[in-house]
Amino acid sequence: MPDSPTALPAAFFPSTTPTPFSRADFGPGFRWGVSAAAYQTEGAWNLDGKGPSIWDEFVRRPGKIRRRETADVACDFYHRWPQDLDLLHHLGIPDFRFSVAWSRVQPLGTGAINSAGLDFYDRLVDGCLTRGITPWVTLYHWDLPAALQRRGGWANRDVVGWFCDYAQRVAARLGDRVAHWMVLNEPMVFVGAGQLLGLHAPGCRSLGGFLAAVHHAALAQAEGGRALRAALPAPAQIGTTFSCSYLTPWRPDRLRDIRATRRADALLNRLFVEPALGLGYPAADLPVLNWLDRYMLAGDEARLPFAFDFLGVQNYTREVVRYSPYVPLAWATLVGAKRRGMEYTQMGWDVYPESLYHMLKQFAAYSNAPRLLVTENGAAFPDAGPVQGRIADPRRQAFLQACVGQVLRAKREGIPVDGYFAWSFTDNFEWAEGYEPRFGLVGVDFATQTRTVKDSGLWYQEFLGGEQSQPDLYYHQTMGKINF
Numbered sequence: 309m310p311d312s313p314t315a316l317p318a319a320f321f322p323s324t325t326p327t328p329f330s331r332a333d334f335g336p337g338f339r340w341g342v343s344a345a346a347y348q349t350e351g352a353w354n355l356d357g358k359g360p361s362i363w364d365e366f367v368r369r370p371g372k373i374r375r376r377e378t379a380d381v382a383c384d385f386y387h388r389w390p391q392d393l394d395l396l397h398h399l400g401i402p403d404f405r406f407s408v409a410w411s412r413v414q415p416l417g418t419g420a421i422n423s424a425g426l427d428f429y430d431r432l433v434d435g436c437l438t439r440g441i442t443p444w445v446t447l448y449h450w451d452l453p454a455a456l457q458r459r460g461g462w463a464n465r466d467v468v469g470w471f472c473d474y475a476q477r478v479a480a481r482l483g484d485r486v487a488h489w490m491v492l493n494e495p496m497v498f499v500g501a502g503q504l505l506g507l508h509a510p511g512c513r514s515l516g517g518f519l520a521a522v523h524h525a526a527l528a529q530a531e532g533g534r535a536l537r538a539a540l541p542a543p544a545q546i547g548t549t550f551s552c553s554y555l556t557p558w559r560p561d562r563l564r565d566i567r568a569t570r571r572a573d574a575l576l577n578r579l580f581v582e583p584a585l586g587l588g589y590p591a592a593d594l595p596v597l598n599w600l601d602r603y604m605l606a607g608d609e610a611r612l613p614f615a616f617d618f619l620g621v622q623n624y625t626r627e628v629v630r631y632s633p634y635v636p637l638a639w640a641t642l643v644g645a646k647r648r649g650m651e652y653t654q655m656g657w658d659v660y661p662e663s664l665y666h667m668l669k670q671f672a673a674y675s676n677a678p679r680l681l682v683t684e685n686g687a688a689f690p691d692a693g694p695v696q697g698r699i700a701d702p703r704r705q706a707f708l709q710a711c712v713g714q715v716l717r718a719k720r721e722g723i724p725v726d727g728y729f730a731w732s733f734t735d736n737f738e739w740a741e742g743y744e745p746r747f748g749l750v751g752v753d754f755a756t757q758t759r760t761v762k763d764s765g766l767w768y769q770e771f772l773g774g775e776q777s778q779p780d781l782y783y784h785q786t787m788g789k790i791n792f
Contacts, residue, residue: 327709327771329716339727340772341403341442342396342749343684345449345493347379348736350409352386356424359415361451362461362502363739366509377742383734384757389432395750395759396733397439399769404441405683405729406432407449407493408478417453418470426481433485444729445486446549447475447532449493450502450509450739457510462499462521465603471528472535479539487544490620490683491532494551495525495580507740515637523603526583530614548584549620549683552577552671554663558630558643568631568640575638576627577670585674586613596637618726620683623667625657654688654745659703661710668718668725681727685711688738688745694760699751705764712771730768734759 331340347363354360367378385392396404410417412425429445436443448471452461456470479489501508504518512518529548536546555573557565574594582590588609591597628648632641645652651659664685671680687707693699712728719725735748743754749765752758761769 327767329713331772333716334719337726339403339442339681339729340401341405341444341727341729342401342733343405343729343731344385344407344733344736345446346407346409346412347382347449347451348732348738349383349385349406349734350412351379351381351384353378353380355386356428357412357415357422358409358425359411359417359422360454361409361411362454362457362509363451364411365454365457366511369511372511373740374742374744377737379737381754382737383752383754385734386428388757390435392734392759393432393435393439393441395761396441399749399761399765400772401733401768402440402442402772403444403488403727403729404436404733405444405446405490407446407451409451410448410474411451411453411455413478414453414474415455417456417459418473421477426478429478429482433482437485442488443486444488444490445478445482446490446493447471447478447536448491450498452510461510462503462524463512463514463517465520465524467524468527468531472531475532475535476539479536483540483544489536489540489544489546491536491546491548492525492529493549494622495522495529496576497551499525500575519599520603522579523600523608526580526589526612527608529580529584530612533614533616545617547616547618547620547678547681547683549622550577550581550671551622552667553623554626554660554666554670555629556626558628562631564631565629568638569629571638572627572629572640572642577667581619581671581674583612584614584616585676587674588612594638616678618679618681619671619677621664621667621671621680621725622684622731623664623682624655624685624687624731625653626660626663626666627658654690655741657687659687659707661707661714664711665714665718668715668723669721672718672723672725677724679724679726681729682715682725683727683729684731685728686731686747688747691746691751691762694751697760699760699762701762701764704762705767708764709767709771 353364367373408429415422433443499521502510503512503521506513533546555569557569559565571594574590578590589597589600628643629640630643635641645658671677687704689703691699691701715725715728732747734750735746735752738745749762749768751760751762
């Protein structure tokens with residue numbers, strides 16, 4: 309059993325400004341949490357039997373990461389998780405979404421299990437439950453074992469079987485205590501940025517590799533769901549997550565921009581959700597997807613759908629689209645916020661909270677869509693401080709408050725949205741951008757690993773009522789493994 313929660317001084321959490329709506333407005337069953345990812349936070353990249361991931365190798369390639377930074381240590385969550393869970397507990401945040409590092413569990417991606425790796429996640433789950441925090445596990449958040457990349461990675465059809473085996477092994481170990489699972493994190497990002505644009509690991513730039521990876525990730529999304537369903541007790545809830553942006557044409561009166569926006573929507577927002585819902589690939593709006601036929605085998609069409617219990621909507625911004633004859637596939641380009649004179653974040657993204665409402669509405673419009681949760685939402689702004697133990701981040705606080713308001717707007721219109729997870733719990737390693745963009749509700753001094761709750765985190769605490777969270781009744785009644 310992990311260490312029990314430790315007390316923090318009340319002065320660590322000063323009060324924040326009021327909010328024009330309350331937690332009670334969302335109803336008693338609404339889930340409130342924060343999200344994190346293994347590679348971005350854990351560190352310990354080569355300890356206790358962990359194998360290298362594609363990101364461990366990618367960050368060592370010159371010119372790929374700003375300032376040549378790595379996540380070798382990151383937030384050192386691998387060693388500091390008890391203190392970080394204490395902080396979650398004292399902030400009164402009841403739900404914590406984190407991912408499992410595949411190569412920590414299976415160093416070669418297949419075959420033998422690294423018991424020390426699974427032991428870590430076993431302790432982490434127990435640590436959450438001991439503190440009354442509900443764990444939500446994401447199986448894949450972009451960190452493919454490097455050994456599998458050398459066998460073709462997502463461009464190799466065998467990855468579907470590799471992934472399902474890994475999923476069932478994790479579920480067999482944690483499924484007696486974890487009731488909420490997510491299969492993939494943002495497949496369009498990891499296949500697009502990693503297989504087509506070369507901006508993320510593994511750094512490939514191949515149309516054929518991209519299309520193969522699209523189909524294999526879509527298959528793994530559904531087959532991974534089925535693998536979990538077979539391995540987990542009946543009450544378990546299985547979902548998956550999608551990146552998305554509200555898209556509008558640069559010139560609403562120009563047919564070319566309208567059509568470009570439709571193609572971009574098919575690529576960025578619809579490519580993975582529609583196969584999962586049994587609608588197939590959106591090739592009618594993006595003809596290049598017809599080329600996926602060369603990677604499909606008999607029976608694949610029937611294997612693409614899966615009845616997920618929920619869909620994770622991950623939205624940060626909107627995008628404005630214009631026709632471009634120089635950009636193949638979608639024949640479209642994005643017009644940046646700076647060019648349009650809009651307020652923007654450190655990532656160059658529009659500050660446009662209404663995007664979240666529009667995307668919830670778009671996903672809910674599918675006739676067979678399950679319930680929705682916002683599983684990532686946040687903003688990176690430069691932080692000043694800490695000054696006298698405080699990090700004032702008024703722009704992030706205002707953004708989060710506005711986005712939560714947009715979720716309430718959607719919920720009041722009858723859209724079945726049942727949860728909100730802020731990205732992210734702590735500042736962390738932001739992939740190719742390194743450590744400069746700060747998304748966290750909790751600031752991290754990466755030289756000392758000191759944590760400082762930002763004003764946005766204090767606002768979230770106050771909004772949630774500062775209540776000590778309670779474990780899922782499901783475990784209290786049926787599992788009997790954790791003593792509260």
